[in-house]
Amino acid sequence: MMKYKVKVENVHTVDEITEYWTNDDYVQLLGQFDYPDAEDSGTESLRELLFMAITDFEPSEAARLVLGYKLGEHLSEGQIDQISNDMLNDKVCEEYPEMELQAALFHINQLLFKAYNGKFPSSSATIIECSITPLEENNETALTREMIVRLLNDGLSDRNIVKRLFEEQIKGNTNFPEAENIIWDLKNPEKDHYKITTSGNLIKKDEVISTEWESEIDLSPVDS
Incomplete structure (x- = not known):
């Protein structure tokens, strides 16, 4: 078991991660939307x-084109057609059963929301x-x-969906591959400092109820 001190410096909610889309993405997408020589x-x-x-373009057709560009290797044409229609009424990025696609679906959804x-x-x-x-x-x-999801757990409200859905994994009683997709992006800009990006559905700002706490986690591997 290893002990850590967690100190929250800032928590904020955003409706877009602008750096996700590169200029090359914009050029490629403009080509998809019949804008040559972008x-x-x-x-x-x-x-x-x-x-x-x-x-x-019609919104569902635009969604289909952006989904095809970004997730064409992961989704079938039928799935893309279904999601492109569902996105107009539902927050598909929060509900999609394959967690590994939720982040990309969020970025696609918000690009279309802004457009x-x-x-x-x-x-x-x-x-x-x-x-x-x-602390050692x-x-x-x-x-x-x-490890970071497990360490954050003690600072989260009991209402938190991650805490409720993955109780056994957070305790370390079973493998926790979902953590790779709970945290969409992890930056470690300097020693012991972290910038964690996750879904606003999985961890809401007001669910981070502590600013400082100590946590202990077991670093030994879990038997499959």
């Missing part, structure tokens, strides 16, 4: 051009900035996403 445009205008190009000024239901992401410091001097363990 690479000749200034990079600062690519996003605005894409939004204009998207809104020349159409709200025709798609909006979703959110939660960004947690915190320090996680080992000789602990040089690199923290994994699984």
